[in-house]
Amino acid sequence: MKKILLTITAAVLASVGFAQLSGTYTVNGGSATGGTNYQTFAAAFSALTSNGVSGPVTFNCIEGTYNGQVYMSNASISGTSTTNTVTFQADAGNTNEVLWQHTSYPLYMYNTNLNNVSFDGLHMKTSSTYSSVVYMYRGLHTNLTWENCTFTGANTSSTSTSYSIIYGYFNSPHNVVFSNNTFTGGSHSITYYYSDYYNYTNTCSVVIEDNVMTDYYYRGMYLYNYSGYRTKFTVTGNEITGGGYSYPYGIMCYYADDGSEFSYNNVNAYGTNGGYAGYFYQAYGTSANPVLIYNNIFQVDAPNSSYTQYGLYNSYGYYTKMHHNTIRVSNSYAYSRAAYLYFTSSAYQGNEFTNNIVVSDQTGPYTVYAYIYPNALVMDNNAYSVNGGSEIYNYNGYTGTTAYNLSTWQSGASQDANSVADGPSFISSANLTPQSATINNIGDALGYTDDINLQTRSTTTPDPGAIEFSVPTNNAQPGSLVTPDAPLCDNDTTLSIMLANPGLVALTSCSLHYSVNAGTPVSTAWTGSIAPSNDTLVVMETSINFDDGDELMVWTTMPNGVQDSSTLADTISLTLWEGMSGTYAIPADYTTIADARDALETKGVCDDVIFNIAAGTYNESVSFGDISGVSEAATVTFQSASGAWNSATIEYSNNYTIDFAGADWITFKNLKVMNGSGNVFRMSGSSDHVTVDGCWAKGATGTSTTSQSLFYMQGVGHDLTLTNNRLERGASWFYSTSGGTTSKKMNLTIEDNEIKNQTYYGSLIYYFDGVE
Template sequence: VTCGTSTEYSNPVLVTLNPPFPGGTYTINSALPTSGTNYQSFTDAAAALACGIAGPVVFNVAPNSGPYNEQIEITEIFNSSSTNTVLFNGNGNTITFETTAADRYIIRLNGANYVAFNNLNIVSISADNNFGFHLINDASYNVITNCFIDLTSTLSNTGSTNAGIVISGSTTSAITAGNNGSNNIIINNRIVGGYYGIAINGASAANNSMNNMITNNSIEDFQYYGIYSRSISNSVISNNDIHRPTRPATSLFIGYYQVTSGENNLISSNRFFDSFAGISGTSFSASYAIYHTGVTASVGNENKVINNVIHLNGSNGTIYAIYNINSGHIQYYHNTILLDDPNSTGGTTRGFYQTTSNTGIDIRNNIFSVTRAGTGAKYCLYFNTATSTITSNYNVLHMDAPAGTNHIGYYSGNFTTLSDWQTANSGAYGQNSVAANPQFVNPSQSLLYPLNSLIDNLGTPLGVTNDVTGANRSTTTPDIGAYEFSPVNKDVEIFNLTSSLAPCYGTNDTLKISVINIAATTLDFSQDTLHINWSISGASTASGTASVYSGTLPGGDTIVVNLTNSMNLSAIGMHEISATVNSAWDEIPFNNNTIQEITVDSVYAVISSDSVCSGNDANLALVGSAANIQWQVNDGNGFINITGANQATASYAVTSNMEFRANYCNNKISDTLSVVEINLPAPVTQNDTVCFDNPATLSATGPGTMNWYTTATGGSSIHSGSTYTTTLPATTTFYVEASTSGTGGSDSLLTTIQAGNACGGGSMFNITALSGAITVTGFDVSLTGQVSQTVNVY
């Protein structure tokens, strides 16, 4: 401090500068404290990055150390780069958190760059307000790979507050424009649930999100949008499976949606299918596989929709496989579309639909096959706006719907046949197109590989060098549709893996598989041996190869092959069985594999009550993997079969103390159930005689509770107790019964948990009420060991 010519100095102030976090490999392990090279939580690890990094950092999460119940936010990391990256290697661990409306994320990258998450399970808890991953504030160059984003807790929620992966300018909306990030990679993930599977938003038409990659993901059971994109460019959306196999309640199905702006995007080799597979009953919601609205690219930077396979069905609503609203300079090349729902009763159907004038719309080398049932109007192509500039040629236009008003195309009017369509717009469309049935290999499995040689080599070269599988395309006569194919001479498809003992699984079981010859040529197995590799994993393990050396299989016919006669499925749990054709002569690789999961449950018997009044029924049930059931009773003279009691549930009138059991699965015997007959003597009653309109008191004595009625049988009790007083206007007869019932009791259950097992340390048990209800009054937990422990009770 200076005052005139005098200066005084304060005590020195020390500022300590924390150094950047050292590059290297660290662990995250909840069983160990945060110290040295270990962090007890993801939050602790994220906090260590607050001052930046000095080199590449890897966090290896200890296997089976989760679940981690936390909400993780990583902000901008000083000195991160393409060299100095941060990797969280999850090793299959789970992060879960109950989010709120204000903070919807489980993991958020808030301006963070060059961060990667690999092999994590991200699990929501609540029905709404869940973003699995949220990227905001220009979070760029990040990678999300091999993760399972499990939003199944949201499946009953129809609101828009849930999404698997979000790149958005809002903390509470998945679809807000903003400078949210570019160059992000989302690859090899499985996303289940949410209103949006993935939502990615750029700032504006002038400031797009650039160079993103969304590839090889399975996006399942979303409510509305599989992938929602706004103002993105130079991005790749490829090889994704977008479908709703099990969601019970849904709205519209929009597989890929792009709005506002964007150019030079590649939407390629995606599969859109099972749009309404999980519903029960009838839906009238619409389906759209690929939807552009207000997206116009520049010449030379066209958006490309190439090699996609679209198979939409399962509702009575409108289906537009490809939808274009006011979107220009888009190349629709080599896509295969099948709209074939045989159970539909109505709904407008259009393979391709365009409306609102625009230019540069190019539709070539596509298959449009429409065989959908129902009364709705159906079109392969529908050009609603005559002023739009559209190229449409070299397409397979197959219309064979069994009902409704059906046309090949629409342009200022209906054109019913291909020859009609070739006259539309002064002959502008379809001069080299054909109207032929593609004869797909297996439409029921959305395997849309054509077999019809009449459409082979009919495409025109458009610079698409590979098909949906990555196979090379002909540079001179490419095939129309997503698959580059040749007429099939020899090929089989395998399906329907079964156990001969099912559901009575056990040792020495026979594993069977069905084999169909999908070609017209008869197969001679003495010349072309059929080899099928099989394996079992999970609760049991085994593998082998089955071969067929003799016999013939005509085209279209099916045989059943025994893969092994010594399969052992006796272990309780889930057995995953797979089979693969391994014969060099088999020409189509895409139908050579099938997988079947078989769950073997323990079998046990239960009874409604262990004490039953004489003459009343004991209700029996056999739970688990069982068949060929025969219930038996022992009333003191040995077990005998109960006539007609051949189902999982049965009833039997109790006339003495009895035992019950079930014979199942060829002489396996269940546990024995005992029931005690309750035989109450009739109550002893005392009548009463009174003057008119005076109270009468009736009494009854006997064991149990006295219940009073006004009818001899049936009706509702009017009073309980040994005496009943009432005032009556006339002589009246009442009836009384004696009843006895237990109120149960209390008991405790002890379970010991060994921490660190394959489930992360845990125990699960079932409590079954044989009669009445069970009230769980509390849990007591006793912890042992030398380290901090967390116990979660669900």
């Protein structure tokens, strides 16, 4: 009798221990696991994979920090379906976040079948520099969703996909959704691979929508669908900005399947060297289900970057429809391309490039660099501009056409019959809303009903680009401030603007206003005549004094005596700083060289500025960007206070010690500048009139000419002088391959230097005109 009773008891306990889950549970680290509560995410997943589910299951996750990893190998949750879903969500009563973190791979899934599972409102984080947050390797994942979550990835300087915030390598059918999440850090925000070696017919789906991706190191998204496999990508409504790497990518996609869509994305991939905002390779659209790329902003907003920028890169695709995109590059590098379109044979059919705005901010880059086999690509109703004007720089490798104006392009390339060449007059680099009457309403009616901001788009006369806009009949804008000009110097005693007319009719009158430090506005009435899309100089004050730190605001109202129907860009506001001049001491006046740099970049200069650096060692890595006011009569010099090169030492042990990233008319004199593993001097931007004189530059004992040289020139600056220096060690004492046959660097002077003990290479001097 006792034996029978014991057996029954054991059976009851077993049935309780393995009961399938159904209903509502909690994940609460403040309470022990038991009843309907699980103390950790690992405990909850253990119950799910051990027991399965018999109905919908919800885990309300209580605020707090949960340290630990969920590791699943060859696991699954039995019983899930589109009805019997599993949801982990932040509890509605939380006032603080639910943080699920682990040093590496908080959620690790190997060959796991995780279906009909969602995560909502959680913060998932890795504290490692070499880890993903969510790692999925093989397995079957259907209806797997993350929404309203925050992801914090590795703080890494690696380009490896292994350190992506989300890493997914799939070899079975799957359907994965990322919606309304925030991604910060990681080498990539999302990396996706798909390859099923046994089945080419599986149709898979990845949805990435309404996410914010910032501060990734290398790529925002890397989507790789191996050629011949079937993944439909829906990438829409994402904000993608970042790239700590010198050459980052926003979206990079290989082999998108038919029906894929990339839309409403705002992508800015800015790197010190260059970058790709949108990169698409061999998309497999069909005539019935094309790949759509529309209502996107693709830009590389880094005017001082020194190498190639690509706004939109698309090659070898089939039936890709590129419509209503705003595409922009910002630097002056000769091989930058706003749009790169490469379709080299008759096999690549059905591609369209229509209703786009394509802009190069500066002279030098191509607006379009293309190879267009006949009938592979149709281009029309686009707006092109170089440097805000009516010039273009388009190239078609098939016909050999190089065009600097639209008519040459139209006749030589047989494209863009209804396109225009004129600047879009963006409000700013941060707001790419056009204001140009010339490009207004030039688009072809393609059936799109809204723009990137979900504003109504005309279905009969749409605007090109991602943003639908309207041009008011009457408009007046302070196009730019002429005086006072930054920096604030003794001769800045007038207030004048370029008064612009972006309206549709002549501007004959308006009211002009200004205020200083938010004080009482001073107003004046202006009369005259400015034709549409023109401007004129207007002096608002002939005698006025400004002080250091004054906040100046200038604005316009009542164009042609009526209310302004568009107040965008009707106001200019800025802080006025007195420019620097004279001699300063480091560390007496400025504690560090970086502090002095900050002052220069903030205030600018009015006359020669000298920084005398006291004896000692300064452990710094300092990059010098644009300094307003510099000229031959107003230079900047950093020099040893004693005049001896072994007195003041600037040293660092990585990347670079001194970088010229846009600063002109700057000299380093009689200093010892060292780097134990990186470049001693680097020119990453377009810096002119840079001099290194009487210095002892001592570098690393390495073999990398691009990262361990005494002077590595990435940029395209002119008038570089190296004189009277001791150039010791380094993989190379001078290495430069920047520029090109049509964009040579001018004037390099190298004389009276002692050069010795380089560890790999002497020098490489390439694309210079005028070397002595």
